[in-house]
Amino acid sequence: MTDSIIESFPLTSMDVTDLQQQKLKALFPEVFTESGKIDFDKLRLTLGENVDAGKERFGLNWAGKSVCFQTIKQSSVATLVPARDESVDFDTTENLYIEGDNLEVLKLLQKSYLGKVKMIYIDPPYNTGNDFIYPDNYAENLNTYLEYTGQVDGEGRAISTNKDTDGRFHSKWLNMMYPRLFLAKNLLREDGVIFISIDDSEQSNLKRLCDEVFGEENCIANLIWQHSLQPKGYSGTFSVHHNFVLCYQKSSDFELANLERTDEHNKNYSNSDNDPNGAWRSGDVRNALYRPNLIYPIQTPSGKIIEPPANGWRWSKETLQSKIQSGEIIFSTDETRIIRKIYLNTLDGRTPETILFGKDVGTTREAASEIKIIFDGKQPFDTPKPTGLLKHLSALSGLSRNDTILDFFSGSSTTAHAILDLNKEDGGNRKFIMVQLPEPCDKESEAFKAGYKNIAEIGKERIRRVINKIKTAQTETEAKADLVDKLNESNSPQDLGFKVFKLQKSNFKVWDANVEKTAEAIQFALDEFVDHINPQAEQEAILFELLLKSGFELTTPIEKLTLSDKTVFSIADGALLICLEKALTHDVISEMAKRSPSRVICLDEGFQNNDQLKTNAVLMMKNHGVEVFRTV
Ligand SMILES: C[S@@+](CC[C@H](N)C(=O)[O-])C[C@H]1O[C@@H](n2cnc3c(N)ncnc32)[C@H](O)[C@@H]1O
Known part of the structure; x- marks a missing residue:
């Protein structure tokens, strides 16, 4: 054979x-x-x-x-199909929007994005009793999705909400979260970090779950986010003003970044005595713990005695003397106490705090205003987060200007909005990957009435509108300052695009290893398998499936070449060559081999059962050092 x-x-x-x-x-x-x-x-x-x-x-x-x-x-047999018409700058952008169930999507991203993501933010359903929890079915998860999205019978299958009265209320939620977190962890870089928004309903379970998946030692904080400022009126219970952001590092390689100081943070620093080291504030000189060996009196320049504090000083006698000598510690004018100077110029930013105040990072009310500004006064999505929260978390993770950020419960795409804004502010090139289920909008909702059939449509539209807003602002500024030429020369322009992909059945029939072991069933499966490429599959969709399953990122540069009158796609500057021609020739195979790529993929049917051509192809590839030569 x-x-x-x-x-x-x-x-x-x-x-x-x-x-x-x-x-x-x-x-x-x-x-x-x-x-x-x-x-x-x-x-x-x-x-x-x-x-x-x-x-x-x-x-x-x-x-x-x-x-x-x-x-x-269970491996995924699905694929991600490009949707050019829903994308912006498809050929050049490095941002991604993936529409689909995130479990399947995370599986498909494992090869290409393993250890490549610096920061993950997710805001999953909180399991309040009103949200629907995606019903994973490990044996036929893709089918569940295809039925859900109407790709099987055109109707779409409703998924009911997880009710509090359900006997497996918490279990269902944990079953949904565990595999996703497990797979997400693989995508994080060693110095990466994940932030997970959650409220009281599942916070304690999520904490334990994350301890298991990421390791208790990798828990950095359980941050508290103040989501609202106004009390909700008297009801006999607490007016809840916060929820949580659990924060786990992938490993100890992660470094929590200090935050920037603003004038507000510096307002307690002054230079009343013209100290050449600049502005300072006084710091505590007392020891927090009882230290008998640090309890000693201090003599002032004029011979007065300052008694030690009850727990003792912070330093030994010698260290304190040297600090007095260097001027870091001075005596008050009446010589009754010592003053320790903490200089502003010795501070490396600001140590982050575990409470995220609404006035600093935004509240749900601000999040609603932000989305309304984008959607002409309408609010098509009920539970967005404020972009300020995402910007704050990005700052904590110490994102560098080229890092990748993933949000696989992306809702209205607040994360993408925040990243586009951050790049606009500092000229960075951070890239986002959004994943979102096309969860249908309620027929009575404002979103549905405005023409959005599902949440993925809202998420994509938000990104398009944010991009347009940035472009309009840029054009206005450039026109005003007449800077167009200068900007084009000196700065590489911001990536204001995104590629849309959709979760779908593979373009290839995958051999079903579970086929019933009867002669008829096997024969039927074999017949079905003969023409194993979906006849409706577009060439570009096949190309991206091979790219993804070969472990290349979906944003890898692709060049279309013509070699001996046949089309060949050159991936990542020729590292991988893919030829989808249905009639391969000796010449095109030879041309490909001569370029010495590390990998080559051709269609099996391209050989048209010509064993001689196949054998020659294998030899040619080997002679030119091609490491992997496969047919599909
Ligand atoms: C709380 S919302 C996220 C809101 C988002 N942070 C924002 O600011 O707009 C959770 C989102 O997860 C989506 N979701 C739930 N299950 C999913 C799944 N299996 N795959 C992908 N998305 C899912 C829901 O449709 C919903 O839009």
Whole structure:
């Protein structure tokens, strides 16, 4: 059979368990058997006393937890199809908007975005009893999605909200969150960070869940965000003014950034004595803890005695003397106390605090105003976050100007809005990846009446409008200052575009390993498989599927070449060559091989059952050092 001459291209998403096994193998190669399986007894021996053999242990458990692992393990056979007409600057932009169920999408992104994201922000459904919780079905998750979005029968399937009366209320939510967080963690860089908005309904469960997924030692803070300022009137219960932002680092490589100081933060610093070191404020000289060895009197220049504070001073006698000598510690004019100077110019920004006040980062009311400004006074989305909150979290994560930010419960795209604004403010090139389910808008909602059928349409439209706003402001400023030429020369222009992709069935039929083992069923599956490319699939959709499943980012530059009268796509400056021609020739194969790419992919049907051509192709590729040559 010809198929064995060239290896087939794998069409499923990355096997996440395989990745975990590889990590284990790197640490304990000795516990792997010849056939690549894990010898648990050996692992136990290797770990010695560190194995907890007891049955009762601390941890979070819920109904369905074991199914989560199957959900994670099940590879996705879906793809992401480009939607050029809904995008802005499709060919050049590095921003992404992906419409689909985020579980499938996260699986599809594993290969291309593994360890590439600096910051993740998510604002998932809080499980208040009124929000719908996506019903994962590990065996046929894609089908659930296709039914939900009406891609199966054109109707669309409603998903009911998770009710408080439901016997598995919390379990359902945890089952939804666990696999997503697990997969999201893989996408974070080692110095990356994730922020998760949540309220009281699931905060305690989420904290425990994150401790399990990210490691308790990686919890940086449980931030409190003051979302509203006005009391809600007397009702016999608390007027709730906050919810939480849980914050976990991927590893200790992450560094929490200090924040910028403003005039407001500097207002207590002055230079009343013309100190050459500049403005200062006085700092505490007392020790917070009882330190008997630091309890000693101080003699002033005129011989007076200053008694020590009850716990003692902060420094030893010698250190204090040297500070007096350097002028960092001075005596009050009446010589009854010492004053420690904290100089403004020695401060490296401002240490972040765990409470995010509404006046500093915005409230839900401000979030509503922001979205109304964008949508001409209408509010098509009920629960947006303020862009100020996202900008603050970006500052905490120490985003550099080229970093990638992911939000996979992106709603009205507040995160994209904030990132576009930040780039506009400092000329940065941060890139966003938004993921959002096309959750239908309620027929009675303002959004539906305004023509938005689902939330993804609102999210995309918000980004388009923010982009237009920035473009209009730029044109006005440039016209005013007559700076057009200068700007074009000196600055690379801001990336004011985004590529839209949609979750869909693969463009290829993927061999179903679960096919019933009867002669008829296998024959039927084989017949179906013969023409295994969806006849409706567009060339560009196939191209992006191969790109994604080869582990290239969706924004990788693609060049269209003509080699020996055939079209060949050159990916990432020729690292990968893809030829989707249905009639391959010796010449085009030779031309591709001569360019010595590291990988080449062709259609299997392109060889038209010509075994001789296939064998020659394999030889040509080998001779030119092509590492991977696959057909699909
Ligand atoms: C609280 S909202 C996020 C709001 C957002 N932070 C903003 O400022 O607009 C949560 C969003 O997650 C979306 N969502 C829920 N389940 C999802 C899933 N499985 N995949 C993708 N998005 C989902 C919902 O449609 C909803 O729009």
